[in-house]
Amino acid sequence: MITIERYQSPPGAGRVIVHNGIAQFPSLSASNCSADIRGQTRDILSRFDRFLGQLGCDRSRLLNAIVWLRHIEDAKAVGTVWESWIGPAYHLPPATVEGQCQADGALVESRSLSPVLAHHTGATDRGAGYFSYLT
Numbered sequence: 001m002i003t004i005e006r007y008q009s010p011p012g013a014g015r016v017i018v019h020n021g022i023a024q025f026p027s028l029s030a031s032n033c034s035a036d037i038r039g040q041t042r043d044i045l046s047r048f049d050r051f052l053g054q055l056g057c058d059r060s061r062l063l064n065a066i067v068w069l070r071h072i073e074d075a076k077a078v079g080t081v082w083e084s085w086i087g088p089a090y091h092l093p094p095a096t097v098e099g100q101c102q103a104d105g106a107l108v109e110s111r112s113l114s115p116v117l118a119h120h121t122g123a124t125d126r127g128a129g130y131f132s133y134l135t
Contacts, residue, residue, distance in 0.1 A: 016051070018116055022063070023055055025112050033105030037074045040108050041081040048112060055116045059086055065094035065112040072098035078108055 007016040017024045028047055030040035052058050067078060075096050086092055094110065101109045 016055075018055075021115050023057070023114050023116050025051060025114070027068075027102070027109050027111040029101060029103035029106040029109045033103055033107070037069075037077050037107045038081050040106065041078050042085075044108065044110050045081070045085045048110075052114060055114070057114050057116060060090045061114045062086070062090070062092055063113045063115065065092060065110060067094045067096045068099040068101060068109045069096060070098070070101050070107045072096075074107060 002019070005018040007018070015026060025048070028044050030043035031047070032043055033040065035043065049059065052061070065082075067082075069075060069078065078096065079093075082094060083091075101107065103109070
């Protein structure tokens, strides 16, 4: 039997799905969409850090990342923030595309996949299954 774990989130937010040891994160936009492109990107990446930590992971385990930009000319600025965050040891350039962002005022959105650690046993071990970064 294949197990798929779905972590609940508050209304309007995405879900984390864990299947076969891989966590799929929902698309995230910045919590402060009035910030510039660099500020929004840093906000999203700090949310990913909290997200990964709740699964016992860190950014070094990311398998892929997709970044959507409202304006493709912001790719260089986002890339600079991303490279600083991911570090040279874990070089993982995100797939970056131009597209409409869901949140009002959002200039950037991102989603990612990461393996979870072997001791991860499921949403039932994590209380109600809510991720605190979403609240």
